[in-house]
Amino acid sequence: xxRSIVPRLILALTAACIVIPAALLxxxxxxxxxxxxxxxxxxxxxxxxxxxxxxxxxxSRLLGSSIALAAAVAVLGTAIAVLTARAEALxxxxxxxLIRLGSWLPLLIPGTVxxxxxxxxLLRLGLADTVAGVLLVHLVAALPYCITIMADVTRAxxxxxxxxxxxxxxxxxxxxxxxxxxxxxPGVLSSMSMAFTLSYSQYFTTLIVGGGRVKTLALVLVxxxxxxxxxxxxxxxxxxxxxxxxxxGIFEWIIYKVQRGGx
Amino acid sequence: xxxxxxxxxxxxxxxxxLKNVSLEVEKGEFLSLLxxxxxxxxxxxxxxxxxxxxxxxxxxxxxEEISSKPPHRRGTVVVFQDMRLFPHxxxxxxxxxxxxxxGVSKKERLExxxxxxxxxxxxxxxxxxxxTLSGGQQQRVALARALAAQPRLLLLDEPFSxxxxxxxxxxxxxxxxxxxxxxxxxxxxxxxxxxxLAMSDHVxxxxxxxxxxxxxxxxVYRRPVSRLAADYFGGCFYLSGExxxxxxxxxxxxxxxxxxxxxxxxMLRGRDVDVSVPGPLALTLEGCRxxxxxxxxxxxxxxxxxxxxxxxxxxxxxxxxxxxxHVDLSRAVFYPAGExxxx
Numbered sequence: 001x002x003r004s005i006v007p008r009l010i011l012a013l014t015a016a017c018i019v020i021p022a023a024l025l026x027x028x029x030x031x032x033x034x035x036x037x038x039x040x041x042x043x044x045x046x047x048x049x050x051x052x053x054x055x056x057x058x059x060s061r062l063l064g065s066s067i068a069l070a071a072a073v074a075v076l077g078t079a080i081a082v083l084t085a086r087a088e089a090l091x092x093x094x095x096x097x098l099i100r101l102g103s104w105l106p107l108l109i110p111g112t113v114x115x116x117x118x119x120x121x122l123l124r125l126g127l128a129d130t131v132a133g134v135l136l137v138h139l140v141a142a143l144p145y146c147i148t149i150m151a152d153v154t155r156a157x158x159x160x161x162x163x164x165x166x167x168x169x170x171x172x173x174x175x176x177x178x179x180x181x182x183x184x185x186p187g188v189l190s191s192m193s194m195a196f197t198l199s200y201s202q203y204f205t206t207l208i209v210g211g212g213r214v215k216t217l218a219l220v221l222v223x224x225x226x227x228x229x230x231x232x233x234x235x236x237x238x239x240x241x242x243x244x245x246x247x248x249g250i251f252e253w254i255i256y257k258v259q260r261g262g263x
Numbered sequence: 264x265x266x267x268x269x270x271x272x273x274x275x276x277x278x279x280x281l282k283n284v285s286l287e288v289e290k291g292e293f294l295s296l297l298x299x300x301x302x303x304x305x306x307x308x309x310x311x312x313x314x315x316x317x318x319x320x321x322x323x324x325x326x327e328e329i330s331s332k333p334p335h336r337r338g339t340v341v342v343f344q345d346m347r348l349f350p351h352x353x354x355x356x357x358x359x360x361x362x363x364x365x366g367v368s369k370k371e372r373l374e375x376x377x378x379x380x381x382x383x384x385x386x387x388x389x390x391x392x393x394x395t396l397s398g399g400q401q402q403r404v405a406l407a408r409a410l411a412a413q414p415r416l417l418l419l420d421e422p423f424s425x426x427x428x429x430x431x432x433x434x435x436x437x438x439x440x441x442x443x444x445x446x447x448x449x450x451x452x453x454x455x456x457x458x459x460l461a462m463s464d465h466v467x468x469x470x471x472x473x474x475x476x477x478x479x480x481x482x483v484y485r486r487p488v489s490r491l492a493a494d495y496f497g498g499c500f501y502l503s504g505e506x507x508x509x510x511x512x513x514x515x516x517x518x519x520x521x522x523x524x525x526x527x528x529x530m531l532r533g534r535d536v537d538v539s540v541p542g543p544l545a546l547t548l549e550g551c552r553x554x555x556x557x558x559x560x561x562x563x564x565x566x567x568x569x570x571x572x573x574x575x576x577x578x579x580x581x582x583x584x585x586x587x588x589h590v591d592l593s594r595a596v597f598y599p600a601g602e603x604x605x606x
Binding site for chain 2: 092161163164168169171175179182183
């Protein structure tokens, strides 16, 4: 049987879209001079890497704080989403539509307007320029996505497995954790990854609400890109992408462990 | 009395589903809740197990009122039609689940799961992922898991309806043999008349959220309480007439009847008619249809009532011919005129 060439072509194209920019990023990260029209750089340098690791911005601290912040957003956002989605997908109550609309509102308002409005509220609460404030604004930005992802999964899983666990003698909390949650985990993984990426890549909201005091990788990355030092921007972008991928890997590993822990 | 339901009513979103249901099941008994889909039989099962809260009434199990207890404290285990196996667990882990929840050690619970899988004829399937099992095998795992929970009351919610016919027969036999082995009080919900009649000690017939009849399979089948109940088992016809002075008279048949005077109708089943022996019931042949195991002969009476009789061989006479048939009047059931279903 002759296989169609179309799927393979699409696959190759998709792979190229990912691999070529990534390779370019890697090459640019070590480039000292790359004059036109050379196919490859003229000179390479480890300057960017040492700047990244030991420079003024201190990568390790930046990475630590960015990942901690984004991971907190991922965990909190997904926890809230699991509960909200459960209410929205499986229960009937007054004002349900209002909550559904409410969970979408942060998406309907332009990011800049949203960030400035949020900043004013945080100023009044005394949370402006603090990590807690930035965490809150990232959470609100991530929740619409987390809730939507979790609502679909929760609707698909339903009450069935929990009911089964209950009649087999399992209390409500354990029924949720042992019977329903394992089936929700793929959604939990998507939701956490989504929230993590969203928080990790926030620039404007972090800048406004954090007032420059809360430093994240994205916050430092943007001036480098705007500053025109392409090599330095590349090495930061590589660090940014690589660290996010590493965290996804860890999420996936944890979920796998939790799922196997059910035995 | 092991299970006693007293005046149970239940509504879902404002619609009354169960109306004042009362039912008693003896210890070790196998009871079938039989009725058409939507009659509330599955809802009754969910009320007994505590999945759905009742509006009013009581549920007693082994002398204890359990309606205020949550499902996990009732000891009533349900095997659902859609099996509800935990997809992230293997076959043995599924069976061991209720034991794990009780804190039984891993070694002990997997050992017990292995034994139970053997009892449902799934020896060697311990480590199989449940998604790789066939429908019948999944049903067996669900059954073994229910047994592992050591239920005080086993509730089976149409457990065979998603299986192929030959598999269904095997599963029925398996369920009955396990019932004999453990003597577990069991309630089976089904819409399959033969299944209910063949498997149970008692049958409770449900229509429209009410139990209309409760008795042995023979009693429920032979003496349906209403025309609605008789029609549900099918294959019956009605002769309308009147009772005067202890005799039932209709245009096609006359017979003794111990009933007060007045109009009534007499229910007979096609199988109570014997076309090979001459008798009082005059039938006109409409035609015969070959069905493999039997031949379905269609007749009508003098007043146009349709009668279907299953025969071993087609009749030699032509459509339109008149046959005087014998009827087994000991099987006749009288209903007051205008009662149940049809006028």
